[in-house]
Amino acid sequence: MTGETTVFPNPLRWALGLWRDQKHRGTIIQIMALVALLLFIGIIIRNTAINLQALGLEIGYDFLTEPANYDINQHLIDYNSLSSHLRATVVGIINTALVSVCGIILATVIGLFAGILRLSKNWLVSRIMYAYVEFGRNVPVLLQILLFHALIIHTLPHPRASLSPMDGVFLSNRGFYVPQPVLEPAAWAILAALVIAVAAAWWFAGHAKRVQENTGRHYPVFTINLALIIGLPLLAFFLAGRPIGLDFPQLKGFNYQGGMVLRPEFTALWFALSFYAGAYIAELVRAGILAISRGQTEAAYSLGLRPNWTMRLVILPQAMRVMVPPLISQYLGLIKDSSLAIVIGYMDIVATIGGISLNQTGRALECMSITLFIYLGISLGVSTVMNWYNRRVALVGS
Amino acid sequence: MSAQEKSMSVSDEMMIEMNGVHKWYGQFHVLKNINLTVKRGERIVICGPSGSGKSTLIRCINRLEEHQQGEIIVEGTELTGNLKHIEQIRREVGMVFQHFNLFPHLTVMENCTLAPIWVRHMPKQEAEELAMNYLRQVKIPEQAEKFPGQLSGGQQQRAAIARSLCMRPKVMLFDEPTSALDPEMIKEVLDIMIELARDGMTMICVTHEMGFAKTVANRVIFMDGGEIIEQNEPEEFFANPKNERTQLFLSQILQH
Numbered sequence: 001m002t003g004e005t006t007v008f009p010n011p012l013r014w015a016l017g018l019w020r021d022q023k024h025r026g027t028i029i030q031i032m033a034l035v036a037l038l039l040f041i042g043i044i045i046r047n048t049a050i051n052l053q054a055l056g057l058e059i060g061y062d063f064l065t066e067p068a069n070y071d072i073n074q075h076l077i078d079y080n081s082l083s084s085h086l087r088a089t090v091v092g093i094i095n096t097a098l099v100s101v102c103g104i105i106l107a108t109v110i111g112l113f114a115g116i117l118r119l120s121k122n123w124l125v126s127r128i129m130y131a132y133v134e135f136g137r138n139v140p141v142l143l144q145i146l147l148f149h150a151l152i153i154h155t156l157p158h159p160r161a162s163l164s165p166m167d168g169v170f171l172s173n174r175g176f177y178v179p180q181p182v183l184e185p186a187a188w189a190i191l192a193a194l195v196i197a198v199a200a201a202w203w204f205a206g207h208a209k210r211v212q213e214n215t216g217r218h219y220p221v222f223t224i225n226l227a228l229i230i231g232l233p234l235l236a237f238f239l240a241g242r243p244i245g246l247d248f249p250q251l252k253g254f255n256y257q258g259g260m261v262l263r264p265e266f267t268a269l270w271f272a273l274s275f276y277a278g279a280y281i282a283e284l285v286r287a288g289i290l291a292i293s294r295g296q297t298e299a300a301y302s303l304g305l306r307p308n309w310t311m312r313l314v315i316l317p318q319a320m321r322v323m324v325p326p327l328i329s330q331y332l333g334l335i336k337d338s339s340l341a342i343v344i345g346y347m348d349i350v351a352t353i354g355g356i357s358l359n360q361t362g363r364a365l366e367c368m369s370i371t372l373f374i375y376l377g378i379s380l381g382v383s384t385v386m387n388w389y390n391r392r393v394a395l396v397g398s
Numbered sequence: 399m400s401a402q403e404k405s406m407s408v409s410d411e412m413m414i415e416m417n418g419v420h421k422w423y424g425q426f427h428v429l430k431n432i433n434l435t436v437k438r439g440e441r442i443v444i445c446g447p448s449g450s451g452k453s454t455l456i457r458c459i460n461r462l463e464e465h466q467q468g469e470i471i472v473e474g475t476e477l478t479g480n481l482k483h484i485e486q487i488r489r490e491v492g493m494v495f496q497h498f499n500l501f502p503h504l505t506v507m508e509n510c511t512l513a514p515i516w517v518r519h520m521p522k523q524e525a526e527e528l529a530m531n532y533l534r535q536v537k538i539p540e541q542a543e544k545f546p547g548q549l550s551g552g553q554q555q556r557a558a559i560a561r562s563l564c565m566r567p568k569v570m571l572f573d574e575p576t577s578a579l580d581p582e583m584i585k586e587v588l589d590i591m592i593e594l595a596r597d598g599m600t601m602i603c604v605t606h607e608m609g610f611a612k613t614v615a616n617r618v619i620f621m622d623g624g625e626i627i628e629q630n631e632p633e634e635f636f637a638n639p640k641n642e643r644t645q646l647f648l649s650q651i652l653q654h
Contacts, residue, residue, distance in 0.1 A: 213522035299499035303513035
């Protein structure tokens with residue numbers, strides 16, 4: 001170093017000074033990145049607008065009120081081919097929501113059991129669970145959906161020869177038919193009994209806690225409440241003179257009429273998504289339990305706590321907080337994987353507004369944007385709820 | 399405290415009896431023919447090189463480890479596969495761990511009241527009063543509402559001692575309670591343990607704190623290779639170790 005410095009003109013030196021300053025350089029880079037991003041989005045929008053103009057198209061959502069002109073085999077709200085595209089979209093949303101909610105529940109149950117059983121000391125049980133987890137995780141979910149669909153379609157008989165494990169229950173390749181409850185006017189008594197039972201169970205849980213705090217007595221709250229919630233409506237059912245009838249499915253022509261039906265598309269999709277996500281959740285549960293140090297169990301045992309209480313009071317509350325963040329991803333993944341429904345003809349959002357409506361109207365941009373925002377909305381909703389739960393169970397001070 | 403004073407609080411009532419206990423980890427013979435009796439009010443310090451089986455020995459007393467041969471009798475109840483007996487013994491035997499093992503999702507107060515409420519069926523308020531008494535005894539009553547992660551190591555170990563005491567155990571087992579602590583925190587934990595000994599608690603401590611052994615122990619046991627090599631009153635143990643291995647061990651840890 002001879003002490004010579006390069007001499008720059010003043011403004012340039014000022015700019016160079018900013019660039020060499022740690023704090024300012026960060027700000028400059030962020031501004032540049034933001035400008036680049038906005039520019040990129042702008043170019044895409046402009047490009048799309050120019051292309052649409054060249055094709056003589058314009059963006060508009062008026063088509064939503066026009067008749068859809070196609071049928072949907074599973075609709076929980078009234079729908080026929082004269083209904084609007086908007087209604088078709090709603091049917092699609094309901095179908096996606098139905099399979100997602102059912103899938104999340106079943107996958108969680110499967111995952112919890114498989115995860116705990118994989119830690120079992122029983123060699124056979126843990127090996128079976130290991131095989132399940134490896135199969136579930138390593139076979140693409142699309143193939144699993146096709147596999148379950150094929151199992152139902154090809155291994156179950158046609159309706160005339162359907163299996164009937166119980167009176168009024170028919171399993172065939174057209175779906176699982178079960179009797180549908182028909183409510184008579186006096187059925188409100190049962191509903192009222194259920195509401196009362198739930199309220200009573202709520203009160204009893206609080207009461208048991210107060211009794212415990214005051215006298216130290218423990219009630220078997222879960223068992224008593226379960227008996228209450230099942231028993232009271234059952235009692236009302238008989239007292240009110242059995243006001244619920246059953247509508248049995250009847251074989252008419254080539255298929256059953258009446259009763260309730262789980263369609264093969266729904267069943268296949270539901271099982272496949274649950275089977276697939278359940279394998280991942282099993283690993284999360286296993287990891288969550290293993291992440292809690294052995295010392296926690298030992299400390300609880302040394303205080304005289306039984307193994308089942310140790311699991312409930314010490315291990316699971318801690319394992320939950322390890323499990324929740326990846327569990328959110330699993331749930332979101334399952335919701336998005338349900339869009340593969342289209343391969344077996346289950347009419348979800350992608351099949352309705354994102355599929356047939358799009359083809360019939362040619363409104364690709366509009367239909368895709370609607371589909372995209374619906375998924376985004378559902379996913380953000382699930383994330384918000386789960387993140388709130390995660391914050392609630394977070395540890396303090398470590 | 400003189401030797402005479404120390405022995406005065408010891409009764410003839412037998413608390414723990416181990417007869418010919420053996421334990422293997424696979425091929426590794428970790429406890430060899432352990433014979434040990436502990437009377438009510440006795441304070442025993444177990445020392446020895448690492449891997450000598452000290453921790454395993456005391457962990458057999460509340461069956462965190464299973465022994466394969468011989469008998470262990472705690473307060474007249476033999477430890478076997480009988481779950482009822484194991485539960486009963488664990489209620490009466492407190493344990494303090496090297497790494498505290500406090501429940502991080504519960505406050506210090508909840509850590510202390512968990513077992514009294516769930517195991518002893520104690521009313522919550524009573525359990526909290528009891529816990530507060532012991533937290534005062536270990537000098538951290540002001541930390542009751544904090545979570546373990548917010549406490550220093552020394553405070554955590556004292557909270558763990560209070561948690562154990564809340565079950566009003568008849569025996570306390572200490573598994574290297576100060577080994578994971580910074581030097582300036584060792585004293586605050588040892589002070590609590592000395593106080594506990596003065597109150598007449600039956601204690602078995604695995605520790606390398608020889609000062610503590612000299613102050614409170616009735617008996618010091620030296621283990622090596624899974625065997626009890628030598629046991630004696632502390633004065634005699636430190637002044638005239640009989641076995642060569644004891645001499646070597648003591649020369650190694652006392653040379654500083």
